[in-house]
Amino acid sequence: MYNIWITTWYTVREALARKVFLFFLILSAIAIVITAVVVNVLSDAALISGIDPEQSSLIYEEIASSIQLIIITPLATLCILLAIFSSASFVPNMLEKGNIDLLLSKPISRPQLLTGKFLGGLLVVLLNLGFLIIGVWFVIAVRFGTFNFTFLSIILSITFTFAVLYALMVLFGVITQGSVPGMMIAYFIFLILSPLLYSGKNQFDKLITSDFLKAVIDFFYYLLPKTTELMGGITMDLALGKGIADWQPVLTSLGFMIAVFGYAVYIFGKKDF
């Protein structure tokens, strides 16, 4: 465990040495300050005009959560996009000649090494998202006097979305020893494939007449991670304190992540350097 922690910690240091994560931290800090200024100039009367005063505390809670989501959703998406860009080279850098030789000459097993790298990437994103989300949540919660702690669970749902994509980047990093293929596949799934499959499965289902095409869409829908649902409906429901209504996207994405990361560990364990 200690070896995993050391690798994790030095991956965080590697990330901090890159300007992208610092840039995002600064961006988050600016977003938190702007949020604090904006919510403090909002008038209570305007916000709850025409609403039964007895229900005002509930309304405040919903308003607070909505404002939090409006601010956090685009920033969290940006965080994932930047994190994919910045973390794609963690594994390829580790595998560079001269570096991997040294690491493998130490008393650390290959699965421990890769797990440390994986957890390091996640920890960086968790810290970035944590700073942004807790910051925004806190200033809004103070303003409205409503501390909805369940809102903070979106830190985990968004980090989990990144974890699923990062597992894929780790696998491609191990196979190709380059950062570009993993980064491209992660962007492709996050921005194109997952939204397409989600729409094909849930929104345009009735428009598709071919059974074969339906089966193909179903196959890929269940096989691949569901980042659209994870970042969309599930994060939204968690933010509003509704809990997770449908666990299927979470469980199938978790299965995908475990399978992909397990395969990456297997390949890494057999590879000659």
Added chain:
Amino acid sequence: MNAVETKDLTKIYSSAFGKKKIQALVDFNLDVEEGLIFGLLGPNGAGKTTLIKLLLGITFPTAGSAKILEEKISNYKVKKKIGYLPENHKYPPYLKGGEVLQYFGKLTGVTGAELERKTDELLALVKLSQWKKTKVKNYSKGMMQRLGLAQALINDPELIFLDEPTDGVDPIGRKEIRDILLELKSRKKTIFLNSHLLSEVELITDRVGILNKGKLLREGTVRELTEKKEEYKLVIGDNVSGNDLFNNNSFAKISDGSYSVKVADINELNKIIDALRSRSILIKEILPMKSTLEEMFISLINESEKTNV
């Protein structure tokens, strides 16, 4: 006890579709005793680095087996007692000199005050104390090499693998590295050295192995390897010119008063000594003829190339 043992160790690299196969190491058998400095010599591509990589689990063998410090090479925990300086090593560029030692120290299980102490001690040993807080991306090649040596020693290893340790280091730095290695040897550490610099290997190693095309051609002490079998240097007195004994084909004049003589065995040498003495020729010195390690290396490699052709 042997620090390194290999049995029919073989490594064959295959190309992407398995069409082309390269034999990097073939049925390699070697025992390196504990407490020695062992030098592995060979031209580029001979398989020297592959051997170290196999022993450290960086690459996996195609066939055969190996042990380091009496443990199978598949047991990664044995690496706690091992230090390694790879050729062309690379450190995270965002780390400072001291942090590099701390990073690799922690990975080998050295922690806390012990790690702090070892870091300062080793940086002083390799003369990098004043560079402790400088990022390694600003280090020169020689400095990187010295930092690499310090890194390899951070866990006070029993067995140290050094792949071209003096590469890029100036002559004074080389001498300092040699002194460090000899000091380590005096502390009963085993050092496995890969080097192209034959003169350096000759100076510090106890035993030498010569490798070409994945095969171990010869192994022994430097003296054993450089000694010319049944060839002696005779230093004799004056006034021997015209003596028919020296018209013999087995004699060759090599310098004033010195001859080399080739004999079939030690009895023949004694007969020659008797003949010289019977002619009242003064024998000042009889020495076995030796070649330099470089001469021996080149002749052995050329011979091996011819055999393979």
